[in-house]
Amino acid sequence: MCGITGYIGERDAYPIVINGLKRLEYRGYDSAGIMMYDGEKMNLSKTKGKVSDLELITTNNEKKRIGKIGIGHTRWATHGVPNDSNSHPHFSQSGDLVIVHNGIIENYDTIKKELISRGYKFQSDTDTEVLVNLIEEVKKNEGCKLGKAVQLALTNVIGAYAIAVFDKTKPNELVVARLGSPIAIGVGKNNEEFFIASDASPFIEYTKDALYLEDGELAIIKKGRGIKVRQIDNDKPIDPKIQELKLSLDQIEKGGYDHFMLKEIYEQPKAITDTYRGRMLADQGIIRMAGVDDNISKFLNADRIIIIACGTSWHAGLVGEYLLEDMARIPVEVEYASEFRYRNPIITPKDVVIAISQSGETADTLAAIKLAKSKGAFVFGVCNVVGSSIARETHAGAYTHAGPEIGVASTKAFTTQITLLTLISLKLAQEKGTLSKTAVNTYLQTMQQIPNQVEKLLKIDPLVQEIASVYKDATNCLYLGRGFNFPVALEGALKLKEISYIHAEGYPAAEMKHGPIALIDENMPVFVIATRKGHYEKVVSNIQEIKSRSGKIIAIVTEGDETVKEIADHVIEIPETEEALTPLLTTIPFQLLSYHIAVMLNKNVDQPRNLAKSVTVE
Ligand code: M6R
Numbered sequence: 328m329c330g331i332t333g334y335i336g337e338r339d340a341y342p343i344v345i346n347g348l349k350r351l352e353y354r355g356y357d358s359a360g361i362m363m364y365d366g367e368k369m370n371l372s373k374t375k376g377k378v379s380d381l382e383l384i385t386t387n388n389e390k391k392r393i394g395k396i397g398i399g400h401t402r403w404a405t406h407g408v409p410n411d412s413n414s415h416p417h418f419s420q421s422g423d424l425v426i427v428h429n430g431i432i433e434n435y436d437t438i439k440k441e442l443i444s445r446g447y448k449f450q451s452d453t454d455t456e457v458l459v460n461l462i463e464e465v466k467k468n469e470g471c472k473l474g475k476a477v478q479l480a481l482t483n484v485i486g487a488y489a490i491a492v493f494d495k496t497k498p499n500e501l502v503v504a505r506l507g508s509p510i511a512i513g514v515g516k517n518n519e520e521f522f523i524a525s526d527a528s529p530f531i532e533y534t535k536d537a538l539y540l541e542d543g544e545l546a547i548i549k550k551g552r553g554i555k556v557r558q559i560d561n562d563k564p565i566d567p568k569i570q571e572l573k574l575s576l577d578q579i580e581k582g583g584y585d586h587f588m589l590k591e592i593y594e595q596p597k598a599i600t601d602t603y604r605g606r607m608l609a610d611q612g613i614i615r616m617a618g619v620d621d622n623i624s625k626f627l628n629a630d631r632i633i634i635i636a637c638g639t640s641w642h643a644g645l646v647g648e649y650l651l652e653d654m655a656r657i658p659v660e661v662e663y664a665s666e667f668r669y670r671n672p673i674i675t676p677k678d679v680v681i682a683i684s685q686s687g688e689t690a691d692t693l694a695a696i697k698l699a700k701s702k703g704a705f706v707f708g709v710c711n712v713v714g715s716s717i718a719r720e721t722h723a724g725a726y727t728h729a730g731p732e733i734g735v736a737s738t739k740a741f742t743t744q745i746t747l748l749t750l751i752s753l754k755l756a757q758e759k760g761t762l763s764k765t766a767v768n769t770y771l772q773t774m775q776q777i778p779n780q781v782e783k784l785l786k787i788d789p790l791v792q793e794i795a796s797v798y799k800d801a802t803n804c805l806y807l808g809r810g811f812n813f814p815v816a817l818e819g820a821l822k823l824k825e826i827s828y829i830h831a832e833g834y835p836a837a838e839m840k841h842g843p844i845a846l847i848d849e850n851m852p853v854f855v856i857a858t859r860k861g862h863y864e865k866v867v868s869n870i871q872e873i874k875s876r877s878g879k880i881i882a883i884v885t886e887g888d889e890t891v892k893e894i895a896d897h898v899i900e901i902p903e904t905e906e907a908l909t910p911l912l913t914t915i916p917f918q919l920l921s922y923h924i925a926v927m928l929n930k931n932v933d934q935p936r937n938l939a940k941s942v943t944v945e
Contacts, residue, residue, distance in 0.1 A: 328730035333398035336520025340397030347529025355403025358414035373414035404713035407452030419463035430488035588734030596778035639737035643744035645814035655755035676703035685740035687715020795923035808856035819917030859885035860906035
């Protein structure tokens with residue numbers, strides 16, 4: 328996820344674009360850039376770091392701030408580490424065209440090779456520079472205008488994008504297009520000026536009239552003349568539907584949600600898709616991940632895999648243990664990074680260590696990685712933040728591509744980490760032959776349904792709110808699960824603790840009888856995962872035990888379950904899937920439940936007390 332913004336009109340573009348970037352920084356903040364067209368030349372400023380770093384460059388150089396046309400970008404790296412040359416905007420080879428892009432071009436490598444064979448040279452590692460040169464090549468070959476060239480180029484592209492392109496040889500227009508990534512166009516009075524942005528926050532004080540492009544649409548914006556919209560794949564003209572914005576600035580940055588946490592919960596269908604996009608070709612039974620493929624012998628010859636992480640990432644690691652052992656039959660140990668680094672662990676060069684971290688900056692995980700490396704282990708990173716310290720410190724790795732997670736309570740980081748660990752497990756199972764071809768294919772096909780199933784599951788929100796209102800005043804809660812869903816119970820309890828400050832504990836359901844059952848009385852809500860395929864009968868017996876001690880039961884069951892419905896006080900149904908994939912679904916109601924309880928208790932959901940998003944201290 329990146330932020331893009333731009334202006335064309337009669338005002339000075341610089342303050343509009345730079346302030347717009349500051350508002351979009353929640354979308355990504357590893358590098359930033361701006362192109363200002365001064366009427367003759369395009370002046371480019373870009374740098375690794377935040378928008379404030381970009382401002383340091385432009386503040387001392389007036390030339391870089393002149394112009395009535397400008398486009399800017401704040402980056403969340405996907406292809407290419409965060410550095411100055413990978414920052415946007417990107418010029419085409421001739422220097423006539425310039426682009427900013429939010430999204431991923433999956434087939435960029437093939438296009439790049441073709442362009443290189445035609446004499447193109449590249450200054451960056453990005454897919455975006457490939458796209459702007461493809462547009463240039465099409466424009467040259469077809470002898471067409473910018474709008475047509477962008478349209479034709481995009482028909483050759485696989486992936487997701489929101490782009491804005493400017494051609495200095497036709498300096499009265501901007502071309503924008505979207506597929507899978509948002510773009511809004513702010514319309515000034517009498518078509519004298521236009522604003523573009525990933526959301527409306529950069530232009531809300533200038534105009535309330537906005538046009539949101541739909542997927543597959545392209546707009547040609549001409550200063551003083553208006554906007555023409557057409558469909559990219561069939562050239563069909565579309566009537567631009569300009570709407571009046573009623574949202575406040577704060578609501579816009581959060582995409583209309585009240586909190587970043589809720590927005591991130593709702594982003595999970597897309598985040599999960601982005602994690603497996605391009606890595607899993609379900610129809611062909613292919614799984615490819617460069618970091619694993621290039622080091623496959625390390626994984627296959629490993630004596631064991633040690634997973635190190637903290638907090639929610641550690642819970643994802645526990646799911647990873649169940650997945651890897653079940654599918655790939657490799658022994659796995661899961662360690663808190665903070666313990667591992669200090670307990671003089673036995674590590675050998677035949678160990679593979681998987682370090683999981685959303686931020687890629689957690690001090691304990693980083694220290695544990697350094698220790699494992701010093702003992703000769705191969706260390707593989709699973710991170711969300713591209714170019715983060717952990718991503719750089721590990722020998723190889725794979726990004727989750729969840730997009731920025733701003734809420735302190737991890738949500739989409741967890742489900743995307745599990746998605747990635749599932750792919751790694753299936754890949755190793757495929758290589759080792761521990762799962763049949765049919766079984767792997769079934770998993771891949773089922774996996775593809777998960778984003779839609781999460782989407783469907785999110786519709787239970789009103790039911791979860793109702794349940795939240797019943798239990799919001801509880802002082803203690805228990806979360807139970809078995810097998811793949813035991814870590815989900817731990818994660819559910821952590822979510823509730825950290826944002827609502829209610830004491831909660833997660834347990835394997837069968838451990839109840841070894842102690843925690845003594846806590847059960849009519850004041851104890853117990854959240855139980857009782858999906859049909861996961862040790863179902865045994866969990867039903869655990870539910871009976873709680874019921875007979877007057878505990879309140881809130882059960883997560885598979886659609887159509889009748890047995891648990893009769894015993895539990897509340898049930899939440901999740902769609903049917905493979906048992907190993909259920910954590911991707913069962914976790915969603917727990918996230919929503921914690922969220923609503925915290926809101927009802929008037930807590931600071933996105934920034935809970937005493938917590939930080941990146942724990943960079945011991
Ligand atoms: O960035 P990391 O994944 O390394 O962070 C690890 C934990 O600090 C983090 O998961 C923390 O537990 C979250 N607040 C949980 O919601």
